[in-house]
Amino acid sequence: MKPKYVEELEQGFTPLTVCEEASRCLLCLDAPCSKACPAGTDPGKFIRSVRFRNFKGAAETVRENNALGAICARVCPTEKYCQLGCSRSGIDKPIDIGKIQRYITDFEESIGMDILRVENEDNGKSIGIVGSGPSALQASVELRKLGYKVVVYEKEEKLGGTLRLIPEYRLPDRIIDVEIERIKKIGVEFKTKVNVGKDISLEEIKNRHDAIIIAAGFSKGKCLDLFKNNDNVEIAFDFLKRIKECKGKEKVSNNILVIGGGDVAMDVNTTLKLLGCKNVTDVVYEEFCEFKASKKELESAQRLGVSIIDGYVPVEVNNKEVVFKHRVLDACLKIIADKIILAVGQYADVENLNLKLVKGEVNSKDVYLTDDPKVFVAGDLAHSPYDKTVVGGVRTGKEVAHLIDSKLGGKK
Amino acid sequence: MINKDLSVTFLGVKFPNPFCLSSSPVGNCYDMCKKAYETGWGGVVFKTIGPKSYFIDEVSPRFDKLNKESTPFIGFKNMEQIAEHSLEENLSDLRRLKKEFPNQVLIASIMGNDEETWEDLARKVEEAGADMIEMNLSCPQMTSHAMGSDVGTNPELCKKYCQAVKRGSSLPMMAKMTPNITDMVPVALACLEGGADGIAAINTIKSICNIDLEKKIGLPIVDGKSAISGYSGKAVKPVALRFIQQMRQDPRLKDLQISGIGGIETWEDAAEFILVGSTTLQVTTSIMQYGYRIVEDMKNGLMHYMEEQHVDSLHELIGLANKNIIPAENLNRDYIVRPTFDLDKCVNCGRCYISCYDGAHQAIVWDAEKRTPSLNKDKCVGCLLCSLVCPVGAISKGEITIKPNRKTKIEDIKL
Ligand SMILES: Cc1cc2nc3c(=O)[nH]c(=O)nc-3n(C[C@H](O)[C@H](O)[C@H](O)COP(=O)(O)OP(=O)(O)OC[C@H]3O[C@@H](n4cnc5c(N)ncnc54)[C@H](O)[C@@H]3O)c2cc1C
Ligand SMILES: Cc1cc2nc3c(=O)[nH]c(=O)nc-3n(C[C@H](O)[C@H](O)[C@H](O)COP(=O)(O)O)c2cc1C
Ligand code: SF4
Ligand code: SF4
Ligand code: SF4
Numbered sequence: 001m002k003p004k005y006v007e008e009l010e011q012g013f014t015p016l017t018v019c020e021e022a023s024r025c026l027l028c029l030d031a032p033c034s035k036a037c038p039a040g041t042d043p044g045k046f047i048r049s050v051r052f053r054n055f056k057g058a059a060e061t062v063r064e065n066n067a068l069g070a071i072c073a074r075v076c077p078t079e080k081y082c083q084l085g086c087s088r089s090g091i092d093k094p095i096d097i098g099k100i101q102r103y104i105t106d107f108e109e110s111i112g113m114d115i116l117r118v119e120n121e122d123n124g125k126s127i128g129i130v131g132s133g134p135s136a137l138q139a140s141v142e143l144r145k146l147g148y149k150v151v152v153y154e155k156e157e158k159l160g161g162t163l164r165l166i167p168e169y170r171l172p173d174r175i176i177d178v179e180i181e182r183i184k185k186i187g188v189e190f191k192t193k194v195n196v197g198k199d200i201s202l203e204e205i206k207n208r209h210d211a212i213i214i215a216a217g218f219s220k221g222k223c224l225d226l227f228k229n230n231d232n233v234e235i236a237f238d239f240l241k242r243i244k245e246c247k248g249k250e251k252v253s254n255n256i257l258v259i260g261g262g263d264v265a266m267d268v269n270t271t272l273k274l275l276g277c278k279n280v281t282d283v284v285y286e287e288f289c290e291f292k293a294s295k296k297e298l299e300s301a302q303r304l305g306v307s308i309i310d311g312y313v314p315v316e317v318n319n320k321e322v323v324f325k326h327r328v329l330d331a332c333l334k335i336i337a338d339k340i341i342l343a344v345g346q347y348a349d350v351e352n353l354n355l356k357l358v359k360g361e362v363n364s365k366d367v368y369l370t371d372d373p374k375v376f377v378a379g380d381l382a383h384s385p386y387d388k389t390v391v392g393g394v395r396t397g398k399e400v401a402h403l404i405d406s407k408l409g410g411k412k
Numbered sequence: 413m414i415n416k417d418l419s420v421t422f423l424g425v426k427f428p429n430p431f432c433l434s435s436s437p438v439g440n441c442y443d444m445c446k447k448a449y450e451t452g453w454g455g456v457v458f459k460t461i462g463p464k465s466y467f468i469d470e471v472s473p474r475f476d477k478l479n480k481e482s483t484p485f486i487g488f489k490n491m492e493q494i495a496e497h498s499l500e501e502n503l504s505d506l507r508r509l510k511k512e513f514p515n516q517v518l519i520a521s522i523m524g525n526d527e528e529t530w531e532d533l534a535r536k537v538e539e540a541g542a543d544m545i546e547m548n549l550s551c552p553q554m555t556s557h558a559m560g561s562d563v564g565t566n567p568e569l570c571k572k573y574c575q576a577v578k579r580g581s582s583l584p585m586m587a588k589m590t591p592n593i594t595d596m597v598p599v600a601l602a603c604l605e606g607g608a609d610g611i612a613a614i615n616t617i618k619s620i621c622n623i624d625l626e627k628k629i630g631l632p633i634v635d636g637k638s639a640i641s642g643y644s645g646k647a648v649k650p651v652a653l654r655f656i657q658q659m660r661q662d663p664r665l666k667d668l669q670i671s672g673i674g675g676i677e678t679w680e681d682a683a684e685f686i687l688v689g690s691t692t693l694q695v696t697t698s699i700m701q702y703g704y705r706i707v708e709d710m711k712n713g714l715m716h717y718m719e720e721q722h723v724d725s726l727h728e729l730i731g732l733a734n735k736n737i738i739p740a741e742n743l744n745r746d747y748i749v750r751p752t753f754d755l756d757k758c759v760n761c762g763r764c765y766i767s768c769y770d771g772a773h774q775a776i777v778w779d780a781e782k783r784t785p786s787l788n789k790d791k792c793v794g795c796l797l798c799s800l801v802c803p804v805g806a807i808s809k810g811e812i813t814i815k816p817n818r819k820t821k822i823e824d825i826k827l
Contacts, residue, residue, distance in 0.1 A: 019481055019482040020482040022481070026761040026763060028760075028762050028763070029762025029763065029765050029766050030762060030780065030783075032760075032783075087759045087761045088759070089759075090758075090759030090804070091759055091804060
């Protein structure tokens, strides 16, 4: 069957195959997979639960450690994290940890388990969070569990931040909705269509709360000077968002040029193919050996027939015509396309939020702190040791929450 | 493709190969036995035929299975009794099978409920053309206490019924034993005294396989209830091998001819049964799970094993392991063999460390940085649990130490 934009590309495990996969796990001592998960989801433990047929226990482990367990199961670049150090690789190949986690969280949802709990009584303190991406969501859960009142301010209509750009075939909107529903259930308050700095000032929300976390992420896609004011050009960020919102119900033209070689570019490539675009040509600055995109996303784009050309930089643009030069070789390339999509990075849009950015991040001496003792940062915006990924965001969310708790005096 | 003579002679009857259907639904009627013969089975023990007066009335459903991780059918439970077809139908199937497959062996399994019916059934199956008789003294789920394993645990009754069968027929005869007993020897001896020529072992083990946790009923559920009944398949192999060995190691039974049964599904299982003294082999559960075709790999694998062992007849292999399985008190307790770790093979999982700590003697030192095991010799008792849990076979027998003041010399030890 032809794959569709609105259907998950990867099939989940069945009750039989999840047990088979869990049986491959060596049940390591001091499991390397658990150590390698930035969010501390503890795969070594939840795989062992599956092996011993304790599916509910497995769900508890995932959910208590990671409020975005079902999302991470689908979008984590596991080959860089838990699966990287998997001992089973010494025999054949790593355990498919993401897919086991997906089975567990699907199971959790199917039987309607309510795992998240507020463990401490309300402590009378209140935290405001700007943005509703992964770091904000995890921080909200962490703080709520500790007894804080939490209010999340999001400028968009939908909650989830950049998650709302990850295409449906990898991360259905429904999964994001379900995860956020769980968070609402433990009492986190969400205010949408509130742009902090515009609709309400930072000062105002600082007055309302004992501390503020700015988790505004990188919410704008970059444009290159060469392509400015060109009607044939769209930014990947906007394209992906629009397509996800309309659930792929858009006709695309038949000859589209994509520029960029990261995961966002691969998402654009695959999306275009799934929407029926005949010729997708992706020209990438990096050469194949230095590609930034995850192997899995690169492979799925290639499998669908995207032409990927590596090592070229755009040098001249004339409406629909782009001329590229090879970075090393004396070679030229001219492509004329119906439309050009730029996937060349994202940046933070933090006007009126009183933040000093260094190389696009809040680069303070201590991670998560800003010049204002009442204001903290998390997620992509923070200069943390973690990758700019969903799971990296979850980790910063946990850490910033505990940092705030320690500053505000812990439980009392 | 390899071709070796797998034929054996058992109780004076020549089998083209030792593999037989054991008496059960796998040999329930003419069509099934025909297909089995055509697939290459050496013999068939037809589904147990009972007396006309005994009304067979089965439950539905009637099976259950034990799983482990992703492996189904570790063990299998059944609640079946004996043949459901009428005596006439069964006899006419026997007749037809013998006529069409004269070179393959046809064994009639019978079960009476008194001397008269045993004698009568023996006579009838001989007339129908069976080559051999198997007495079913062992079905654990008969609805009559005058039949099945209640009889098979009573040596007196067994002897009496064997004599009755021998009055009814001059065919070679084996008595099929129940494992639901501490010691099989007295029953086997009684059967031989009563005229049995050999022994078939084992029938199924009384069991409860699983309990439905919601309904609190054993499985399978029959109108809200369940019952204890026979367990078979791979899980029972160790029990079957043990009973066969125990019979063969009794001086009075050392030349006993045995048809081995219980959990056979590969050529390796078959070879093990032969090495503890079986001449023929009978199979049910693995056929129920996989079909008659499994005999192809059992036969071929056994031929390759014969080649590796440089033997031309399976008879050369029968019972070779008997003398090497001795009472625990006679084993050499003078030495310890400690493990050695092949770190090139090691995949750093730490399972050896966990098992040695939690299940043995805390003798493995774990280097958390490098994720490798090493041995603390002083603590190691040489149980070799570690080598059993290692997923890649990186742990093997290493250095031997003689305990203080013992006579054994290292060079004499056979590891
Ligand atoms: C197309 C695409 C695909 C990706 N795929 C993956 C993937 O497969 N795996 C993976 O791990 N990561 C992926 N990422 C990266 C991942 O999504 C981000 O690293 C992560 O979402 C960052 O989380 P965050 O908490 O910093 O907030 P973000 O998700 O960036 O969300 C920030 C939120 O803050 C809101 N906001 C900003 N300013 C204000 C304001 N002034 N007032 C109110 N609200 C405001 C924004 O509207 C937004 O909702 C992908 C990113 C993109 C763009
Ligand atoms: C469904 C079923 C029915 C059986 N019926 C009989 C029978 O009628 N007579 C008999 O002697 N043994 C019967 N047995 C026992 C088998 O012949 C055999 O002794 C036992 O199952 C062990 O062998 P296995 O592990 O290969 O199945 C039956 C076993 C099963 C599973
Ligand atoms: S590292 Fe791999 S083999 Fe070891 S526990 Fe984790 S998933 Fe299992
Ligand atoms: S042989 Fe036994 S005691 Fe010695 S290391 Fe192995 S498990 Fe531990
Ligand atoms: S069990 Fe085997 S593979 Fe695992 S650490 Fe020990 S020696 Fe290495």
